[in-house]
Amino acid sequence: MAKNLQERDGVGRVDGARTPEVAALMQDAVESGECPFCSPRFEETNGEWLIDFSDDPASVVWAGNWRVWHNPSSLPGTSHHIMVASTSHHTDFTDLFRNEETDFFMVIGSVIKKFGLDSGSLLCRFGERRYNSATVEHLHMHLIVSDRKPVLPESFTEHEIELMRSIEMLLPHQENILEELDELRELIDRYRAMKQGGKAIPIRAKLSNESQE
Ligand SMILES: [Zn+2]
Known part of the structure; x- marks a missing residue:
């Protein structure tokens, strides 16, 4: 699939990186033309992110097919933000070989056991990244695993409090703030897609759905 990847539009994007570590990874990928997730240099350049499963016998089975590491730009509110990627270059589920498919569930089991997880979310990105936000x-x-920490007033800066006050004033029905933010985000996404020469709209989960218990 590597050739196909180059034909689409390169290995990845630097502007999608949320932290300097990931931006550096993507800059290197763009310059070398190598996919960063299956690069033979992954261990050398990002070895400190990798999670050690040497105490888990199951890892002997899957370690050749899957790589697992801590996301260096973990999402806020997470205790764990773990990345799982095939060691071979695949972009779609349908590209996986049978042993890679079956090993995948072992990988997830190994991660769950290692960190004693009893709750979490698994998000997969496949196919063309211009449509999946990868x-x-x-x-x-x-x-992704919640850190389950309560959010207290001292976790906000004065600037953030001011910003929230402005946002609440901008949005007319404050009790439905997440629905209004969804509408606003959808408008921003549509407007930006139009400004960028008619790009497709990125697919996102709705804030108002995520907030439901
Ligand atoms: Zn790759």
């Missing part, structure tokens, strides 16, 4: 066009999963 930074790297290589089949991968984000395993």
Whole structure:
């Protein structure tokens, strides 16, 4: 699939990176033309992100097919933000070989056991990254776990409080703030897609759905 990847529009995007670590990874990928997730240099350049499963016998089975590491730009509110990607370059589920498919569930089991997880979310990005919000066009999963910490007033800066006051004034029905933000975000996405020469709209989960218990 590597050739196909180059034909689409390169290995990934630097502008999608949320932290300097990931921006550096993507800059290197763009310059070398190598996919960062299956680069033979992954261990050398990002070895400190990798999670050690040497105490898990199951990892002997899957380690050749899947790589697991801590996302260096973990999402806020997470205790774990773990990345899982095939060691071979694949972009779609249908590209996986049978042993890679079956090993995948072992990988997730190993991660769950290692960190004693009893709750989490698994998000998969596959196919063309211009439609799935991925930074790297290589089949991968984000395993995201809440840190379960309450959000207290001292976790806000004065600037953030001021910003929230402005947002609440801008939005007319404050009790439905997440629905209004969804509408606003959808408008921003549509407007930006139009401004960028008629791009497709990125698909996002709705804030108002995510907030439901
Ligand atoms: Zn790759």
